[in-house]
Amino acid sequence: MQPGLYHILFISTALFFIGVFGFFTRKNLINMLMSIELILNSVNLNFIAFNKYVWPGKLDGLFFTIFIIAIAAAETAVAIAIIINLYRNTQSIDVESAEDLKY
Amino acid sequence: MPNATIIALIPLLPFAGFVLLGLFGRKYLKNYSGLIGTALLLTSAALAFYTAYDYFFVAGKVNGVYQQLNPMKITWLAFSQNLSIDLGLTIDPISVMMLVVVTLVSLMVHIYSLGYMKGEERFPTYYAYLGLFTFSMLGLVLSSNIFQIYIFWELVGVSSFLLIGFYYNKPSAVAASKKAFIVTRFADLGFLIGILILSNQAGTLDFHQMIATLTSPESNAVKNAAASSFLGASALTWGAALVFMGGAGKSAMFPLHIWLPDAMEGPTPVSALIHAATMVVAGVYLVARMFPVFSITVPAVLEIIAWVGAISAIFAAIIAITQTDIKRVLAYSTMSQIGYMMFALGVSGYGGEAGLGYTASMFHLFTHAMFKALLFLGAGAVIHYVHSNDMQDMGGLRKKMPITHITFLFACLAIAGVPPFAGFFSKEEILLAAYHGNTAIYWIALITSGLTAFYMFRLYFSIFWSRPYGSNSHDHSADHHHGEGGFAMMLPLVILAAGAVFSGLIPFGEFVSSDGKPLESHFHLAFSVAPVALGIAGIVLAWVLYKKQNTIPDKLAASFGSLYKSAYNKFYIDEIYLFVTKKVLFNLIGRPAAWFDKNIVDGMVNLTGNTTVFISEKIKKFQSGKVQLYAIAFLAGVIVLAVLFIYVL
Amino acid sequence: MNLLFLIGAPLLTALAVLLARSKQQVRLISLGGAIVQLALSFALLYFFRQEKAAGNASQILFEQNHTLFQALNINFHFGVDGISVAMILLTSFVLIAGVLVSWNVEKMTKEFYFLLILLALGAYGFFISLDLFILFFFLEISVIPKYLLIGIWGSGKKEYAANKLALMLMGGSALILVGILGLYFLGGNSFDMLKLAKTQIPADLQQVLFPLLFVGFGVFTALFPLHTWVPDGHSSAPTAGSMFLAGISMKLGGYGALRVATYLLPEGAKQYADIIIILSAIAILYGAFATMMQKDLKYINAYSSVSHVGFSLLGIGMLTQTAFTGALMQMVSHGVMTALFFAVIGMIYDRTHTRMVADMGGLMKVMPFITTVFFIVGLCSLGLPGLSGFVAEMTVFVGSWENADAFHRIATIAAAMSIVVTAVYILRAIGRTAMGPVTNESHLQLGDANWNEKLAAIILVAGILAIGIAPGWLNDLLQPAAAEIMNRIAGK
Amino acid sequence: MNGSTIIFYLLAAFTLAFGMLAVTARQIFRSAIYLLFTLVGIAGIYFWIDYEFIAAVQIVVYVGGIVVLIIFSVFLTHQAGEKLPKQLLSRKIFGALAAFCGFALVLLQVFQHEFAVVGKDVPSPTVKDIGSKMLGTDHGGYALPFEVISMLLLAAMVGCIVIAMRSRPEEKEPANSK
């Protein structure tokens, strides 16, 4: 069978939940950021696949992807800045080192 | 038509006294308060006498029948078109008679108290209360509306409460006043419900119309009277019985009598006024006021009235024999005498000869007021002298207090039914009525009359004879600087003694009868033999036993054993009441109610609060501070919502 | 008469109090304001009667309508009928007495008077509102002042009591709110009571809304078993606070239960009348018995309030015109009476520093004026003729008796039994405190009432007597309004 | 099964496998490298469906930018070579469970849905198309998003500068450096 939309959707969904799983289980903040990247990439894949296979006439999906990539960069940058600052304060980038605020 | 203003002034003058003395007495009128009160009452009494004269001899009789007149009526509170509480004045034979009795006795007490209560710190207050009581009693007597009578009924109750508790720093007086109020209040509850039933049946609260409706065979209420509505009795029967319950409470009928002996804690003149002559006969008056209804529509209730009266009469007489507190003896005797009046009404029929009991009852009410007030005032003089209520502390006082002695003797003779004193005539009529009405009651009455003579003379001998005064260590000879009492105290004794002696000669049936038509009283000589003989026998027995100090009474008492003991303890009725109030009301209802409120109702509210806090504490773990768990919750929320809305809803 | 004066006067007084410099100024301004309000309410009575005498037959007088939220159809719609006039009179009486009684409050005087006057403001507004939203607004306005009054100036378990009171009242208003919103949508997007009174709301919806409204207002007026804020709240509050709580706040509930719930939802009222009767009969007896066991004077009066206010609810549940009148009379009567009761208790407490019955005795010797007033109010409470309580209770009884079936009769008799129990606890309380020998020697040193206390007591006693001796004027005020409500229930 | 299909499956397996490794590797540096591979794999898929422009952006921005950023930060936080501490087993199980439930649900829904697949013969957008659309202000133009993202990047930059370039904390707060 010729791989098509559903195959790609499978990949993207799987990637999405791999990212989610990573986000849930990694202890390292930077690792969690990576998981976020996976999630965003899966979304990108979705958009591109839909654009390609279902709505090829317009470029909406494509542009969405481009902008998501840009935002991912900005988000990651800020997140890393915050994490580094946190690291300066706690000397750790373990997510469990930042659990003072609770209940 | 008698002048409404004059009649209205009769109760209003004492009321003015109450307001005046109540507001300003303590500060400004301290020394004059007695005189002011007395003067007002004197005016009031004069007006009452004038009214009586006017009614009986000038204006009251139309075509040989005494009319019921309503010279004034003010709508006080209108519930609906027909149903309203009106304040009105009713003038008919019994109300006029009562006017005279009340103002007369009250006047006597006012005068007497000038001496008796002299030096009392709360002298103005005392007179204010007297004024309030007199006002209420007169208002009660004049009522034209059943709710009006209830209003004054309650006012009488409260003034009685105030006067019994006049010596408020004596715990026993406080307790007695509370008891009097609460017991009569309980009876009034019945009265109130009775009023509601009757007014509902009659569609009016006005006595005149109510009686007219409830006695007219056409009215629905009467037609339904045969049909039972509740516990086998008709609504009307229940209503009438409950109204009587109110009367029984005020008139200290068995078993609602328990407050009366205790009420003797009040100043003695008060006892004379309220607990002998006026207030306690309110129940009798109430029954008499509604007599047509009882007699024509609900004879079953009348039967109850007769039996309650008879039982009270003999019951009280038996207890009276054993009491040593002179005021208590008098109290029980009052109860016994009111029992007489009550059963006289109970055995009476309506109209004509059959209405003899009615007339007799009113007659006895009249004469009894005289001699019983006299007895109390006399007793008051004695107490004033010896500073004690107990017979043990008295004896041999005839020399020290001659006027008191003589008047007291007259009164005793009158109550014992010795001719030609007042009591003889009225009692004779009652016995005659009972004889015709109900034989069993007649025999009870006869025995009671013997007992009455016995205990009254036991009292008399114990106080005035028995032993020379001063032979007992209890006597306080040193205190007797004030002698027998001043003119103020002696004058009423004399006046009342005159009443006790002569009032029996009034042809009462001429004026007061069940249907307004004059009733001729027949004197049956043969018939009076038995009661008079029994009376004499009682006196002689008392003479034997108590003239001289001896041990026979104690021995007798011992031989009667438990009977004596239970009579001495008033047949433990008080204890039963105590049990009901303390154990049942307080412990079985009040305490659980308070507990329930504190623990269950309040508890529910607190539980709600505590549960909220508890849950809040339990779920705090969700806010774990772990950002990954937050994300899991997030995803779980998404999944649950998605599943919910795709598959479930 | 312009009804806005009734809101304006307390508002201005409250603001003036805030601006006052010294405690004495605060007191004088408050007193002045209270006098003005009293005068206004008398003027209202006068004009109302005159208008009625002139033959103005409309149900609501002095109506005025100012748009507030046009979008939601919310208006400052004011107007009074006899009930409102009576309640306004009551409020002004209690206010002036409250101001006088609190003369010696030293702690945060300004705030105290401010809150007190705010309470009155809420009450006035509530009683003249014809718009349910505004009515609710004024009802709610008084919750927080009550909370603060109890919490700051109270005694005993004040924080617990204040919380309980605020939360339970809030719960009540939550129910009311839902009911009002229901009415709003069913009545064609209108909060206007007059308009709603002309709308036919389907019976099944009335059945849903009525309990919400009635129970909601019932919380305010101590409907069994939602009365539990009453004892704690009343007994912890400062004197004037208790006076207001029992004297006016509870009346807000009664007024609402009748004027809003019953009047606007007659079918619902019929549906639930039996339950109301049962609950109120329980409240009457149960309150009375619970009172019997209390040892603290304030608790005694608080529980007895539960019992007395039960008569109001009973009257409402009986659904007859006379019973309605009686219920309303009971509200007015109880308002004056209980305010006086609390005032007296406050006076005693100020002197003896105890409210425990057992710690007192023979006070009559020490403070004759106060105990005399205590007597009067006690007698009023147990329904002595000539005092207001009697008139109200009797009217309720007579009205109740118009229902001819056994259920109503038994309920009435059960309620009537409370008059005996009332006598028991009132006489016990009076007997123990005022009568008997002086048990505590130090009490002999105490003085009688001050001028302000005397004045307060006299004003309230005058109120009691005015109703008790000549109830006709009150009856004339209330009866036509009750008739109007009855007409709607009867479907005329 | 033709070549393109095989390539696709290879790409898919490559991407998913490295994705899995990226989120499970015990060493953070390796993890970053695996992420890199995954991203490259995705770029490959873009190539495979003829979206070269996106593929290029993917490589440039992700591989060249973000992953480098991440690796920098790994070095900055001195964690490169160390093994990461183990996560709690329960967390792993729950995380896996939640993720799997979500995965199953989404997959089920996606596969149940009939997308109106048009086919592959539509020409892929050219860079010229993209460029002209990107700055177009009329209907279908993306000028505004372009402005917005520039603003966003500016803000992010300012934020990063402030946060990351703060003055030495050591002399101020020795308490926190435990």
Place this chain on the structure above:
Amino acid sequence: MNEFLTLMKTELALTAIIFFMLIVKISGGMANRKLLPVIHILLLLNFALGFFFNKEGNLFGDMFYTTPLIALQKNILNFGVYLISLLFCDWMKRTPHLPEFVTLMLAALLGMDLMISSANMLIFYLSLELATIPVAAMASFDLDKKRSSEGAMKMILSSAFSSGVLLFGISLLYGTTGTVNLPELSQALNGSALQIMAFVFFFAAFAFKLSVVPFHLWTADVYEGSPFAVTAFLSVISKGAVAFIFITMLYYVFQPMLNIWYMMLVILAIITMVTGNLFALRQQNIKRFLAFSSIAQVGFILVGISSYGTMGVVSTTFFIIVYIFSNLAAFGVASVISEKTGKEKIDDYKGLYQTNPYLTWVMALALFSLAGIPPTAGFFGKLFLLTAGASQADYWFILVAALNMIVSLYYYLKVVRAMFMDKNENPIERLHTSNSVRLGLIICSAGIVLAGLMSWIFDYIKSLS
């Protein structure tokens, strides 16, 4: 006047201020003390500008859409930011990066303005991120406080996760409808199962931003960790903006799914109110307390939104105004105290009335308003929300909401009690407040007292929608 200039006036003005700030920074900076008044004036001007040239129109080929109502909503946010700049100027004076802070704050505001005006999923998404990422940076502005960094970290990670979910939802929507243009999207929705799921994903992101339970968990931690100004900004401005666009999305875009989102709102509103209240009950830290209370408030907003119709829009908008006044007043007072004494616990507030009566009254007013007690505006706000909600005739739902007001009253009263009634040996000393803070508090108090009674505000909103 050029349409571009008038329709986007707020956005342009904000951009101008942002650039002005950057220029100030780059050119060597100004002392905070001097800069702050300038900022105040600029923001006030911006606010004033919001009143003019309001009309309906599209820009950028349907990507940007505005109406007078939207302009008003933007201006409400402008006003809120102005108030924040007043109320928290003590902290701002202290911060070493004032121009940057203002830049970030205004960038976020710009994002919100664009978000409200967006007519396209892409622009919506971008502006949402623009409204979020700078705030995360701002949350970390207490640079050497660990809590601040921790909060910022939680915020950025959570929001990244949530935008991942959001994007996944959007991608599916795009896949099923082929468009990201909102009006077209609305036309193309057909309610298939996949669309419902996509909608849930999409909805979750909103719920996250609005702190709807169970998507709220980040809220309290971030609020507690962040500087007061940021907490206030998050809790008031961002929430308001999201609520506005949320309404637009639900009412106009997802209108075909009315039944679904109505039920969803009902369920979530109840859970949110209950949970928010239960958590707020036991909080000691004032910020955290206000965080949970604001979660409960969101529950009420959802009640209002659940009524599909004008009432929903109007009452929510009105409530946001009231909420800005009330919540900012509360945060303002708390911040004054925290700034001067470092105390943030409710227990520390005991006896506050003895020393600081005015602050106490402002705080009490704010809390009463939040609790919905008359005569404060909160009463009206809340009541209108419930009125709106009741229009669907689900009375039990309204009843649950109304009963929740009791619980919330309980904990608001807890603070009131601490301030007014509890005794304290050493209460917070008498505090001096600067003029700007005072002005801010006065504006807030006046707003709290008057906003409800000035009915024209409400009628005006109604006339716009």
